[in-house]
Amino acid sequence: MADSPSLTRRDFLSTSAKLGAVIAAAPYVSRGAAVGAGAKSDTVNVALIGCGEEGRILANAALNIPGVRFQAVCDIWPYNLTRSSRLLQKFNHEAKPFEDYKEMLSTVPGIDAVIVATPDFMHAEHTNASLKAGKHVYCEKLMSNTIEGARSMVTASREAKKLLQIGHQRRSNPRYLHARDKVVREAKLLGRITNISGQWHRAVTDDFGFPNGQAIPDAKLAKYGYANMHEFRNWRWFKKYAGGPVSDLGAHQIDVYNWMLGVNPRMCIASGGVDYYKTHEWYDNAIIAYEFETKEGIIRATYEVLTTTSAGGGYHEYFMGDEGALKLSENPKFTKLYREARAPEWEPFVTKGIISKPDSGEGAPAPVKPWEKPGVKKLGGPSKAAGVDVRETAQLSAWDMPVTLDKAIHQPHLENFFDGMRKGTALNCPGEEAFASAITVLKVNEAIAAQRMLKFAPGDFVA
Numbered sequence: 503m504a505d506s507p508s509l510t511r512r513d514f515l516s517t518s519a520k521l522g523a524v525i526a527a528a529p530y531v532s533r534g535a536a537v538g539a540g541a542k543s544d545t546v547n548v549a550l551i552g553c554g555e556e557g558r559i560l561a562n563a564a565l566n567i568p569g570v571r572f573q574a575v576c577d578i579w580p581y582n583l584t585r586s587s588r589l590l591q592k593f594n595h596e597a598k599p600f601e602d603y604k605e606m607l608s609t610v611p612g613i614d615a616v617i618v619a620t621p622d623f624m625h626a627e628h629t630n631a632s633l634k635a636g637k638h639v640y641c642e643k644l645m646s647n648t649i650e651g652a653r654s655m656v657t658a659s660r661e662a663k664k665l666l667q668i669g670h671q672r673r674s675n676p677r678y679l680h681a682r683d684k685v686v687r688e689a690k691l692l693g694r695i696t697n698i699s700g701q702w703h704r705a706v707t708d709d710f711g712f713p714n715g716q717a718i719p720d721a722k723l724a725k726y727g728y729a730n731m732h733e734f735r736n737w738r739w740f741k742k743y744a745g746g747p748v749s750d751l752g753a754h755q756i757d758v759y760n761w762m763l764g765v766n767p768r769m770c771i772a773s774g775g776v777d778y779y780k781t782h783e784w785y786d787n788a789i790i791a792y793e794f795e796t797k798e799g800i801i802r803a804t805y806e807v808l809t810t811t812s813a814g815g816g817y818h819e820y821f822m823g824d825e826g827a828l829k830l831s832e833n834p835k836f837t838k839l840y841r842e843a844r845a846p847e848w849e850p851f852v853t854k855g856i857i858s859k860p861d862s863g864e865g866a867p868a869p870v871k872p873w874e875k876p877g878v879k880k881l882g883g884p885s886k887a888a889g890v891d892v893r894e895t896a897q898l899s900a901w902d903m904p905v906t907l908d909k910a911i912h913q914p915h916l917e918n919f920f921d922g923m924r925k926g927t928a929l930n931c932p933g934e935e936a937f938a939s940a941i942t943v944l945k946v947n948e949a950i951a952a953q954r955m956l957k958f959a960p961g962d963f964v965a
């Protein structure tokens with residue numbers, strides 16, 4: 503924005519000040535809090551801190567968004583710093599490379615926004631420094647590996663009057679938005695939701711190594727808080743730097759539970775352990791139960807993250823009600839809707855564009871007539887239709903949603919962030935909401951360690 507011929511620095515500052523006023527006035531930047539109506543769209547100058555796998559994925563997605571210009575990149579590992587600079591150069595972004603984020607923030611003029619994709623234990627430091635330097639921040643999930651870290655980020659964003667978006671990207675995925683806003687809330691196709699189950703099953707993986715000659719010297723690793731190269735590369739498995747699979751994978755999906763229901767859980771109980779890997783500290787497998795209290799009644803939810811088997815259908819969140827069920831996944835092939843035989847007809851919702859015709863693929867389960875009793879159907883083998891298992895859904899007819907995501911999966915969430923800066927569009931995952939999710943996630947590891955049920959108080963979720 504700073505280099506923009508059509509939007510002066512003063513215009514931008516005035517928009518930011520208005521934006522800040524909204525942040526300060528509202529408990530959080532909620533839907534409908536758009537400010538700066540009529541503000542001009544323009545170039546946004548961006549810096550990236552953390553140029554690893556996710557940093558490059560975000561950079562690639564942001565490169566598709568018109569007007570986004572990378573001005574600087576920062577990483578303590580020269581290997582990744584060079585790779586990301588080269589990637590950006592290929593797209594004619596002359597991003598200046600830095601090892602030290604403080605130097606980057608103080609010397610590169612006109613940065614409007616910072617994307618933070620460092621290991622979780624550095625999120626608060628990098629985010630807070632960027633906010634204090636007057637930048638809007640898009641920070642990856644999990645917001646922080648500590649409650650204090652996450653709370654400090656919300657405070658810093660309020661004090662700086664700058665936007666803070668956390669990278670729970672499913673919240674901006676059009677399929678997820680359609681499912682929540684149209685299928686569940688408007689058409690109420692699930693009836694009363696009584697249960698949720700979710701999972702991420704991943705096969706055994708080897709620890710990350712590093713290319714020959716690319717080790718960071720011990721003194722430099724120590725300066726940045728890492729014990730050695732193995733922990734630096736495999737930080738997500740160690741307690742000092744992150745929260746293990748529960749926060750690495752589970753954070754996305756547990757966030758979807760809260761987001762879909764619009765409430766946070768009232769209790770959590772969990773079982774987990776270091777059952778398999780010999781070189782990690784965090785629980786490799788965890789099985790969790792939450793209870794949510796809603797106006798319609800209690801919802802019992804389970805979630806399991808397994809890192810020792812990919813069997814059992816990948817990753818999804820499954821919302822189940824007395825009239826229908828919704829299986830959502832970032833992977834479209836696992837996404838499906840199921841109608842209970844007792845539910846009112848769903849055909850009218852096809853006409854309204856809320857759902858689409860049942861899968862007519864080979865082996866898809868036939869719609870069951872309302873008068874057919876559950877449990878009497880003779881079953882064949884499993885369906886060949888993507889994501890549908892006849893054994894699992896014998897009594898249910900399968901339906902689809904007429905919505906697809908035709909972009910990189912992180913792009914809509916980044917677009918929402920940049921729209922927040924440019925047009926005052928409400929953020930889909932402001933710091934305050936991500937804080938509530940961080941509390942929901944971090945409690946799981948606490949419950950596993952305590953080996954007992956832990957309760958949440960409503961005040962726990964407020965930063």
Ligand SMILES: NC(=O)c1ccc[n+]([C@@H]2O[C@H](COP(=O)([O-])OP(=O)(O)OC[C@H]3O[C@@H](n4cnc5c(N)ncnc54)[C@H](O)[C@@H]3O)[C@@H](O)[C@H]2O)c1
Binds near residue numbers: 578
């Ligand atoms: N939204 C998603 O779908 C998604 C997916 C994967 C990872 N993530 C998140 O993205 C973040 C990064 O994960 P990753 O998989 O890219 O990890 P990674 O290890 O591949 O990359 C981390 C990068 O940060 C750099 N780094 C470490 N300490 C630093 C410091 N003090 N200053 C500057 N750079 C530093 C490392 O050198 C490395 O290049 C994590 O918070 C992770 O939870 C999100």
